[in-house]
Amino acid sequence: MDERVRLRLDVAYDGTGFSGWAAQPERRTVAGVLVEALDLLLGAGVAAGLTVAGRTDAGVHATGQVCHVDLPGEVWRAHDGRLLRRLARLLPGDVRVRAMGVVPDSFDARFSATFRRYEYRVTDAPWGAEPLRRHEILAWPRALDVDRLAAASAGLVGEHDFAAYCRRKENATTLREVTRLDWRREADGVLVATVQADAFCQAMVRSLVGAMLVAGDGRRPVEWPAALLTRRERSSEVTVAPAHGLTLVAVGYPNDPAEYARRAEATRRLRVPAGS
Known part of the structure; x- marks a missing residue:
């Protein structure tokens, strides 16, 4: 063969x-x-x-x-x-x-994989998203403050149980390590959130963005998104941000191909329930 x-x-x-x-x-x-x-x-x-x-x-x-x-x-x-x-x-x-x-x-x-990196794009321009970019940018109806967004994101970085932000699957862990979470406003005024972690559970990125946006526009305290990390089940207070603003931009792997198998074995032990 x-x-x-x-x-x-x-x-x-x-x-x-x-x-x-x-x-x-x-x-x-x-x-x-x-x-x-x-x-x-x-x-x-x-x-x-x-x-x-x-x-x-x-x-x-x-x-x-x-x-x-x-x-x-x-x-x-x-x-x-x-x-x-x-x-x-x-x-x-x-x-x-x-x-x-x-x-x-x-x-x-x-x-x-060692990490996944996503970007979420949102505009707070009063006229909404530019027509040619409407499929990749969320139009937000309220003004957003970059400093408030940054403060809201700071407490979410690190290893935490993100149960409040995940659609739970039976026997699956909601423990994740977020290694990067930051916001920038680009020259055209579009706000971009960059979120990187070892892995994400279902709807996690969009849930994080949804929580940060209501802190960014002043309707919630900037401490609120991180305070939800004490929850051990999905929070009904968190609105999942629409899908179209989200893009998977990068996946990382070990630099040395000899490490592929070792990384895969370690990830399976962590993510795959026993008996699966």
């Missing part, structure tokens, strides 16, 4: 027209579209084991998503150097594979 080759794919997409990443019956998803294109190009089921770094929700975008697939070595050799351009011709305009390359079998797009 021919050896298999593992490919890393770097993927970008406009999430507006997708029901999220994960394949779902009768729904258009990023994984579904990508698998369909690979099947048309290589043959049904030839590209196997599609695994993604982070399953984005419906409407969430990505410029730095990462996934991997396995191909028979002979198929890769037959298409090497041409597969990227051929995929570009088959894929719809709202999803692109920007790069691909062979990685060790020990590389796991999900479990080998």
Whole structure:
């Protein structure tokens, strides 16, 4: 039997027209579209084991998503150097594979990752979002203060139980380490939150943003988002920010490929419930 080759794919997409990443019956998803294109190009089921770094929700975008697939070595050799351009011709305009390359079998797009970084864009301009950017920027109806946003975010950095900000899954931990959480106002007036952590639970980033925005516009004290970390269940007071303002911009991996397997093993022990 021919050896298999593992490919890393770097993927970008406009999430507006997708029901999220994960394949779902009768729904258009990023994984579904990508698998369909690979099947048309290589043959049904030839590209196997599609695994993604982070399953984005419906409407969430990505410029730095990462996934991997396995191909028979002979198929890769037959298409090497041409597969990227051929995929570009088959894929719809709202999803692109920007790069691909062979990685060790020990590389796991999900479990080998050391961090995920998201950006959330919001405008408080009185006229709302610019028409050409309305699918990536949330229009906020109240003025936002960058200093208040910064103060609200400060207490959320570090390792905490983010149960108040997560949609809980049975037997899954809500303990996460946020390594970066900051805000900036760009030259065009758009506010950008950058959030980085080892991993995120479902709806966590958008929940954090939702809590910080009401502190940023003065309706809640700046201490309120961090005070919720004492909760051990999801807070009904937190409004999840709309999906379209959120973009996955980067996924990090160990610099040394020899560390892929070690990182994956450590992550599985931490994130996967026993018996799963």
